[in-house]
Amino acid sequence: MKFLIPAAAGTALAFAAMASTASAQDCTFDKKAVDFEQADIDALYACVKDKLAAGYAKEGHEIGSVYRDWQATSTGPAAPGPHGDRFLFTYANDVGYAQYVKYADEGGFAMPVxxxxxxxxxxxxxxxxxxxxxxxxxxKVDAGEADEFGNWVYSAVQPNGKNMxxxxxxxxxxxxxxxxxDSLGYPDVDVRFSGD
Ligand code: HEC
Known part of the structure; x- marks a missing residue:
């Protein structure tokens, strides 16, 4: 606050006060994840959104640095259920998006290669x-490339952008x-698009 000049001090203080009441605005949450309501989920995502993408992209990972240009596959991140501790939010590239968001569960289909x-x-x-x-x-890869894993190749990027x-x-x-x-878990039903 050393840059404050007296005439502006009142306004700046008022601003500081607003910022600290705007809830979780310092990004500390006093509820357990399982007790989160939608407003908490949104506030937390606002806290992590930019840093997540910047971290995954940091080392130029081929997917970590582009996936945010794709489409989200749900209305937003899902809060963890009683047995999980992570908030999750899935994006799909153009090739897979349309089929993925059908959340098909009756077999007889495969996601496009x-x-x-x-x-x-x-x-x-x-x-x-x-x-x-x-x-x-x-x-999703061509049949024959990863038969034993349903023709899926799994990978992961650490939050610092390094390959995991x-x-x-x-x-x-x-x-x-x-x-x-087709081996997909799909987002929590609470955050799936309703399809209408
Ligand atoms: C203990 C079970 C379990 C293990 C182990 C697991 N997953 Fe999943 N995965 C799930 C479930 C359940 C979902 C759907 C839940 C969600 O995303 O909200 C999911 C979703 C995903 C999705 C989003 C696409 C989809 O399936 O709908 C990706 C990508 C993914 N997992 C990758 C991985 C990778 C990579 C690994 C290994 C490092 C892994 N998973 C290990 C259970 C698991």
Whole structure:
């Protein structure tokens, strides 16, 4: 505040006061993630949005630096359920978007080859501060290239933009459970587009 001149001091103080009451405006949250309401979810995303994308893009990762030009696959990030601790928000590239947002679950379909899904993740620390998590990625490849993993290639980017080493089987063992959804988990039903 050393730059304040007396005449402007009152106004500046009024501004400072407004900023600190505008809730979670210092980005500290005093609720548990499971108790979040929509306004909290939005406020938290406003806190992390720019830093998340900047972090994933920092090392020029081929997906981490472009996925924000794609379309979001839900109305917004989903809050973690009782068993999860991460907030998640998935983007799809042009190849995969239309099929993905059908959230098809009756089998008999495959996402187009070249579809890429990128899922942002972040959580709250014990002190209620945002912590950026990895960007999780699935890329649909030609039949024969990754048969044992449903022709998906899994990858991830750390919040600092570095490539994250992962095991295909670790990711796919869980995703394979979504057998009638081409291995897709889809966003939480609360945030899916309604389709009308
Ligand atoms: C314990 C189960 C589990 C494991 C392990 C897991 N996932 Fe997922 N994944 C899910 C579920 C459930 C969803 C859908 C929930 C959501 O995104 O809100 C999901 C969603 C995704 C999505 C968004 C596309 C979709 O499926 O709808 C991507 C991308 C993704 N996971 C990548 C990965 C990667 C990469 C790994 C390995 C590092 C991984 N996952 C490991 C359960 C898992």
């Amino acid at each position: 070249g579809s890429v899904l990128a899922k942002e993740s972040y959580k709250l620390s014990k002190k209620g501060k945002p912590r950026n998590g990895p960007l999780f990625i699935m890329t 080493k992962i095991k295909q089987s670790f990711c796919h063992d869980c995703h394979a459970a979504f057998a009638d959804q």
